[in-house]
Amino acid sequence: MSDWLKWTAPAAAVMSIAAPAHAIQYMSVEEAQKAAFPGASFAEVQAGRVWKASNGGYLYYDHVVGKHLLIDYTVAIGPDGRVRRVDILNYRESYGGEVHDPSWLGQFVGKVSQNELRVHSDIRNISRATLSSTHLTEGVKKVLTYHASHFR
């Protein structure tokens, strides 16, 4: 087979460049509230963490933090106690330790309105081996357990 072009190993190694921290903000908490319970008003039940919607639903804001990955997400729970939707608000991957910097955790919350989101210019796309979303699923389960013991 001669129909492949080959870059030999040294050249290939040079091509590999460090991935800078990769951060994306998708939604604000307010947008997540609106998406989950359109038209509802919200009362803060726990500061910056739990809101009760006027229709009887609840919205939790939480994050899962790993070694190099931080995900902020919201879980909307309907008046029936079932998960209505889960939205990812912020996604950050970093290999320089910033993920565990406390200033990171609150950095994005509620800042951006959708009109400020810039899609093409400063936000990167990555193709890679599939990342597992198991940890987020575990986080949602924890929120549900908490909800069942506190607000039902």
Added chain:
Amino acid sequence: MPATSASLRRAQALLGTFVEIDVTDAHGHDAESAVEAAFAAVADVHRLMSFQDPDSELSRLNREGSCRAVTVHPWTYAVLKTALDMAQQSDGAFDIGVAGATPSRGGSPSETATAAAMELLPNDQVRFHHPAVKLDLSGIAKGFAVDRAIEILQSRGMVSGMVNAGGDLAAFGPDARMVDIRDPRFPDRILCRVDVSNEALASSARRFDPFRSLETADTAVLEPSTQLPAGGAHGATVRAPTCMVADALTKVVMVAGKQAAAPLARFQASAMFLAPNGDIHTTPDW
């Protein structure tokens, strides 16, 4: 004020990974609802074709397919059809039969494991050839889901959009999207950057989870003949007209390495892969 927003980017946990959708809308179209509908299509594919979920249509087929012909959703049928074609075109390097699909049992010696495992009947019906058959669509369903989501964004009048299901992605619209391809050996490094425009791109590589560590594990792609992790490449990236085809072809390249040239050409795809010795190989049209 969704009606005036120019662009929107959202993410959901679906298909066992993170699915990201971004759009630029045309005036008078509702980007929010288009993105919601696209996510809903991805969730539909998940419900139909998840191997892990016992309630999925695929799980039902895996339970009942050897007893009788099972009618499946047209989407499931379409994916099975492409999987069968891909298995044939790749001489069995692509294989959705995970258990009990012994090649050439009762068939011709050249028959692939996938073809030996199942038969597609008219009217969206599927039948298995022997009791132990189980099908796993993980190597192709994610790409199919991306294609369905793209279709919906286009039908809702979006000017441009991109759907990225954990690295299997497709984009449409006037502007090319820049995509970084991760180095499969060192996931904190980027191997190269490519422009994606009105096409799909999928990658397969050793697994890693930035939530837990930077260490990579073996690839999830198994060599059908040995059931061991694929040895043809460390990682592979394929560009193709559809994401379903790109997704499936990454597995072919991971298993067959350079031998994947023929199936790549057959599906109008191009590829780049990192060989076990560290060399990078690309098709001439990459």
